[in-house]
Amino acid sequence: MAGEEAMRMGGPAHDDAAVESVWSGGVSPYAVVPKKLGMWLFIVSDAITFSALIIAYSYVRVASPDWPRPFETWPSIANATLMTFILLSSSLTMVMAVRAAKLQQRASTVKWIAATMLGGVLFDVLHIHEWLGLIGQGVRLFKNPWGAPMFGASFFTLTGLHMTHVTIGVAYLGVVAALIGRGKLTSDDVEVSGLYWHFVDLVWMFLFPLVYLMSAKSA
Amino acid sequence: MNHTTEHAHEAGSKKLFIWVWGWLLALTGVELVLAYQNLPLKVMLGLLMTISIIKATLIISYFMHLRFERRSLVLTLMPALVFVIAMMFIVFPDSLRLALMRPH
Numbered sequence: 272m273a274g275e276e277a278m279r280m281g282g283p284a285h286d287d288a289a290v291e292s293v294w295s296g297g298v299s300p301y302a303v304v305p306k307k308l309g310m311w312l313f314i315v316s317d318a319i320t321f322s323a324l325i326i327a328y329s330y331v332r333v334a335s336p337d338w339p340r341p342f343e344t345w346p347s348i349a350n351a352t353l354m355t356f357i358l359l360s361s362s363l364t365m366v367m368a369v370r371a372a373k374l375q376q377r378a379s380t381v382k383w384i385a386a387t388m389l390g391g392v393l394f395d396v397l398h399i400h401e402w403l404g405l406i407g408q409g410v411r412l413f414k415n416p417w418g419a420p421m422f423g424a425s426f427f428t429l430t431g432l433h434m435t436h437v438t439i440g441v442a443y444l445g446v447v448a449a450l451i452g453r454g455k456l457t458s459d460d461v462e463v464s465g466l467y468w469h470f471v472d473l474v475w476m477f478l479f480p481l482v483y484l485m486s487a488k489s490a
Numbered sequence: 491m492n493h494t495t496e497h498a499h500e501a502g503s504k505k506l507f508i509w510v511w512g513w514l515l516a517l518t519g520v521e522l523v524l525a526y527q528n529l530p531l532k533v534m535l536g537l538l539m540t541i542s543i544i545k546a547t548l549i550i551s552y553f554m555h556l557r558f559e560r561r562s563l564v565l566t567l568m569p570a571l572v573f574v575i576a577m578m579f580i581v582f583p584d585s586l587r588l589a590l591m592r593p594h
Contacts, residue, residue: 301563311563315571326578334588348525355518363511366553370502462555469553476545479518480538484525 310463314470317436321474324432325481328425337418340486341408347401351483354397355475358437361390362472369465372458377451380461384448387468391441398434402427426482433478436471443467502555510552517545 301308332338342348368383405426409416412424447464450456521541524534551557556564 301566302560303563308563311567315567318571319574322575323578326575326581330581330585333582333585336589336592344526348522352518352522356515359511359514359518362514362549362553363507366502366507367504370504370507373502466554469549472553473546473549476549477542480521480525480542484521484538485535487525489526489528 304459306459306463307466310466314466317470318474321432321477324429325477328429329481331421331425332419335419335421338486339415339417339419339422340488341405341417342483342487344487346404348483348487350397350401351479354394355479357390357394357397358472358475361387361394362469364390365465365468369458369462372451372461375458377454381448381452384444384451384461388441388444388448391437391444391468394437395434395441398430398437402430429478429482433471433474436474440468440471502552506552510548514545514548517541 299305303311342351364383364386368380368387371379371383405423410423410426412427413420415422443464447456447460451461521538524537524541527534529537556567
């Protein structure tokens with residue numbers, strides 16, 4: 272019987288086993304560990320959430336007269352650019368961490384994850400500082416000194432949800448780093464946390480132009 | 491030896507990752523310059539969104555490794571996402587209605 276044959280070979284060589292030993296269990300149609308598929312499905316759902324918020328912001332912006340363009344080159348756009356650079360670099364360090372994990376280099380993995388966490392923390396610090404500046408200038412959820420009342424609500428909701436994702440990501444990575452250091456996780460776990468982190472960076476790739484560049488104060 | 495090279499290939503090359511990171515930074519720079527040009531709004535938005543989609547594709551393909559995964563996984567995830575986002579664009583004619591029909 273084909274299924275028994277596959278089991279005797281001691282484990283699936285993917286394509287043959289997929290065709291012949293479906294009922295033996297242990298076959299992965301996407302050739303990924305279940306937790307990776309789970310993270311991907313979560314990422315798609317979270318991407319849809321952010322897309323809905325971005326489109327809601329776009330809708331409100333198109334429909335409103337006098338949408339504020341308050342972001343000066345210095346410090347606002349410079350700050351946002353620095354935040355973008357930090358997040359992109361943290362994605363690089365994350366990908367190095369996954370690489371080190373796959374090469375079974377435990378200490379190196381922890382160091383690269385720590386660098387990624389540092390990027391996340393720096394991003395949050397710069398972001399909170401910016402928020403405080405805007406709040407100090409009188410921006411509230413439904414009121415601001417410049418124009419359309421919905422500017423604050425859309426800005427704080429969008430960037431706030433993203434910042435929450437960054438913060439949760441830093442905590443998540445902290446747990447992964449601690450457990451990897453103790454030899455309790457596999458490279459798959461590091462890779463799955465990496466997927467989450469890159470997703471957070473990906474969202475920012477859209478927030479930066481849509482929220483900041485489109486509201487840059489032109490001459 | 492074989493075991494290590496196998497892992498190394500699966501692990502991805504440092505050079506590739508740095509190359510992708512470099513392009514991400516360069517494209518961000520292009521967006522930055524673009525933001526300060528005096529372009530019509532729709533052109534600006536179209537260009538910024540195109541560049542952002544290219545950046546997203548780079549991140550998804552190389553950093554998130556989708557380029558090297560089974561096609562079935564890519565086809566399960568990506569088309570559905572694109573379709574749902576496209577459906578959400580239905581609301582825009584209504585926002586234009588509000589913009590254009592607002593009493594001045």
